[in-house]
Amino acid sequence: MNITEIKKVAPILFKHKIVPYFHGQQGIGKTQVVKQLAKEMGLNLVHLHLATQDVGDLVGLLVHNNDGTVKHARPEWFPTTGGHLIYLDEINRAHPDVLQAMFSFVTEGTIHRHKLPEGCVIAAAGNYQSNMFNTTEFSDAAWMSRFCHLDFQPTKEEFILFAEDKKAFSVASFIRNQPEMLQVQHKERLNTSMITPDPRSYLDMIAKLEDESSIESMRYEVYSGIIGPTAAAAFITYKTKESARLSGKQVLFDYSNVKEKVLEASQKKTVRFDFLNTAVEEILAFLPKNTLEKQHIKNLKDFLIDIPCEMSLKAVQSMHELEWNQKNCILNSKEFVEVFKSKKLRNKG
Secondary structure (H helix, E strand, C coil), X not given: CCHHHHHHHHHHHHHCCCEEEEEECCCCCHHHHHHHHHHHCCCEEXXXXXXXXXXXXXXXXXXXXXXXXXXXXXXXXXXXXXXXXXXXXXXXXXXXHHHHHHHHHHHHCEECCEECCCCCEEEEEEECCCCCCCCCCCCCHHHHCCXXXXXXXXXXXXXXXXXXXXXXXXXXXXXXXXXXXXXXCCCCCCCHHHCCCCHHHHHHHHHHHCXXXXXXXXXXXXXXXXXXXXXXXXXXXXXXXXXXXXXXXXXXXXXXXXXXXXXXXXXHHHCCHHHHHHHHHXXXXXXXXXXXXXXXXXXXXXXXXXXXXXXXXXXXXXXXXXXCCCCHHHHCCHHHHHHHHHHHHHHHC
């Protein structure tokens, strides 16, 4: 993911309290981008080099209270107000004990009894897990599942523009002419095999990002960094197929958003019985075990009026036989029956 994409995705992750973890080679601009993000979002940057920290630096040293008890003093770096971006730099060079201390901080913003105020966000970065870098063993699934892992791969053009912005014109010109000299090209990339799905990842991250249309072009890469590429591909493929069908619950609970599709599928010359019938069958199976709200009953009435007459009649006949305590709200509804009869006569005409 290049810098432009990182800057687009990161604020959305922050909004949902999802911690991005930028993986990349040394010296490619991870820290510079985090600094730029903080500035552009109006946040104060708290830069923690975790490789140089111990647990006491993060949790706070013990101090004595007047009543004889002890407590952990608030560390100097720990914010007391909102508006901060806490940057966990070189996170995979930290001592294992430090990583243990950071578990609840990454997911909940807490370390022992210290809790980040609202309005603070967290980002992390580190080098690739490979023989090229001296890193802490990092295969713990519970630790990995706390982040959205993003492969940080700036383009050469992004580097050239940054160099020009820093008035390093000779460097920018040289790299523009000989781009192969920018850095040694290694095969190292983010090892996505270490990223696996779990319930927390789906509910605390994936579910929150589902309505974020601005990340659509990067959705697979973002989801791969949360639940791994296999699960991400399966999930996105399922959604694509699911969007091509009509479910009974869509009709009952969100009919205004699928009504146009229903009307289109109900056109006389091109009726999509396969598309509509699945929803009818799901509704009939759902009704006996559930109680509908007033709006949901209205949705069902509208649906029965909109679909082809023969399907409506079949659904109403089946409804007579259901053990569903609300069926009279439809079958004995004078308004619905009148509209339904009118539709039937129109179809015969």
